[in-house]
Amino acid sequence: MTVNIYDDLNNLEAAFRKTTEFTDVLQTVEEVKADNEALELFKGFRKIQLTLQEKQMAGEEMVPEELEHAQKTAQLAQQNPKIMKMLEAEMKLSGVIDEVNRVLMKPVQEIYETI
Amino acid sequence: MTVNIYDDLNNLEAAFRKTTEFTDVLQTVEEVKADNEALELFKGFRKIQLTLQEKQMAGEEMVPEELEHAQKTAQLAQQNPKIMKMLEAEMKLSGVIDEVNRVLMKPVQEIYETI
Ligand SMILES: [Ca+2]
Numbered sequence: 226m227t228v229n230i231y232d233d234l235n236n237l238e239a240a241f242r243k244t245t246e247f248t249d250v251l252q253t254v255e256e257v258k259a260d261n262e263a264l265e266l267f268k269g270f271r272k273i274q275l276t277l278q279e280k281q282m283a284g285e286e287m288v289p290e291e292l293e294h295a296q297k298t299a300q301l302a303q304q305n306p307k308i309m310k311m312l313e314a315e316m317k318l319s320g321v322i323d324e325v326n327r328v329l330m331k332p333v334q335e336i337y338e339t340i
Numbered sequence: 341m342t343v344n345i346y347d348d349l350n351n352l353e354a355a356f357r358k359t360t361e362f363t364d365v366l367q368t369v370e371e372v373k374a375d376n377e378a379l380e381l382f383k384g385f386r387k388i389q390l391t392l393q394e395k396q397m398a399g400e401e402m403v404p405e406e407l408e409h410a411q412k413t414a415q416l417a418q419q420n421p422k423i424m425k426m427l428e429a430e431m432k433l434s435g436v437i438d439e440v441n442r443v444l445m446k447p448v449q450e451i452y453e454t455i
């Protein structure tokens with residue numbers, strides 16, 4: 226890049242870390258970590274998500290017992306208020322990143338609209 | 341957001357528009373637009389891509405004639421040097437946006453690594 230975006234990108238990253246959306250994720254994760262029940266539920270939930278992803282990528286099917294276990298773990302995790310708060314905070318933070326992408330993609334789309 | 345990222349995001353967007361990657365897309369698109377053959381090939385290619393996407397989303401299968409037509413159009417477009425230059429420039433610009441996402445996702449991943 227002749228023009229370097231890194232100074233502006235680093236400034237954006239610093240501001241991003243100070244947004245309520247970011248500090249809310251930080252805080253809600255700390256709350257999950259401080260609660261053994263929530264922490265174990267979340268770890269179990271994440272482990273199963275990873276296993277499912279790996280199976281999907283390998284093109285393997287889940288056996289009914291695995292599917293039932295995955296659904297139960299997801300359900301239990303989503304019933305935990307601390308995990309729910311954390312997942313909600315995570316979604317709001319994704320919204321900030323989506324907005325960054327929208328702002329940067331707009332001038333690119335405008336170029337292609339001229340074709 | 342209590343802390344607002346928009347000032348920094350607007351600065352980043354302004355720097356992004358000045359990168360070689362962005363101005364290369366702008367220039368290669370102009371070169372395609374200035375060449376009737378390249379322009380028509382690209383429009384045909386884009387039209388078929390959209391049709392395929394719509395069919396996929398509707399869960400419809402392509403008939404063999406459509407598939408053959410799509411492959412021929414893609415092949416012709418990719419043999420055109422001006423279209424190729426434009427698609428290459430587009431990929432490099434996507435790399436800049438990917439880098440922005442990596443820089444912003446890093447502090448988020450670091451939070452989750454503590455769990
Ligand atoms: Ca508890």
Ligand SMILES: [Ca+2]
Pocket residue numbers: 375377378
């Ligand atoms: Ca030509």
